[in-house]
Amino acid sequence: MDHSAKLLWVLGLCVAVMAQQAAAVELLKGNLIGGKETPTGKTLINKVCSASPTKDLCVQVLSSDALSTTANLKELAIISLRVAARNASGILADTKVLIDDDELDPDVQQGLADCKENILDAESQLEDTIAALMVNSDGDAQLWLKAALAAIDTCDASIPGDDDILSVESAVFRKLCNIANLVIKQLANPTKS
Numbered sequence: 001m002d003h004s005a006k007l008l009w010v011l012g013l014c015v016a017v018m019a020q021q022a023a024a025v026e027l028l029k030g031n032l033i034g035g036k037e038t039p040t041g042k043t044l045i046n047k048v049c050s051a052s053p054t055k056d057l058c059v060q061v062l063s064s065d066a067l068s069t070t071a072n073l074k075e076l077a078i079i080s081l082r083v084a085a086r087n088a089s090g091i092l093a094d095t096k097v098l099i100d101d102d103e104l105d106p107d108v109q110q111g112l113a114d115c116k117e118n119i120l121d122a123e124s125q126l127e128d129t130i131a132a133l134m135v136n137s138d139g140d141a142q143l144w145l146k147a148a149l150a151a152i153d154t155c156d157a158s159i160p161g162d163d164d165i166l167s168v169e170s171a172v173f174r175k176l177c178n179i180a181n182l183v184i185k186q187l188a189n190p191t192k193s
């Protein structure tokens, strides 16, 4: 090989190596970006609910809205909070009927009244949670939801036993709030999901 042929060969080799490196970088970039692509809708719902102790209910709740199929994490949080708030309204209506029963022991009646107050608080705290999310105050949202869960505890403590209608309903309500809590936690701290 004469001098210039050698030079050409080396140059060619350089170009080949550089092209390969560039391709590798592109591939790596593609993987990173592709892997970080945020899922939405059903994929996201399954991902979020995989961490739920009530997985079926979680999927059912998060899929219940017309926007569920395209929802991002924040939208899913709002969907779950609305379901929980609606549930609270239903419970409040039932509680009213229960309290109006004249045959009830005054102590039980008082307990039901206390519980009702707390479910009412929880319902408005859920609305506050939604409002906080709307303005991207994820930390506040977590605090409001925590307050709602505490109100459910107080309600439960004011009614004896756990197989009466209200206790059963409050247990479901708590599950709904816990689902919202799961979504909000992942929203506030996506790496821990």
Ligand SMILES: *[C@@H]1O[C@H](CO)[C@@H](O)[C@H](O)[C@H]1NC(C)=O
Pocket (backbone or CB within 6 Å): 086, 087, 088, 089, 090, 091, 094, 169, 172, 173
């Ligand atoms: C609360 O939600 C549960 C689960 O979706 C449902 O079965 C129940 O009927 C609801 N209760 C009220 C009072 O809305």
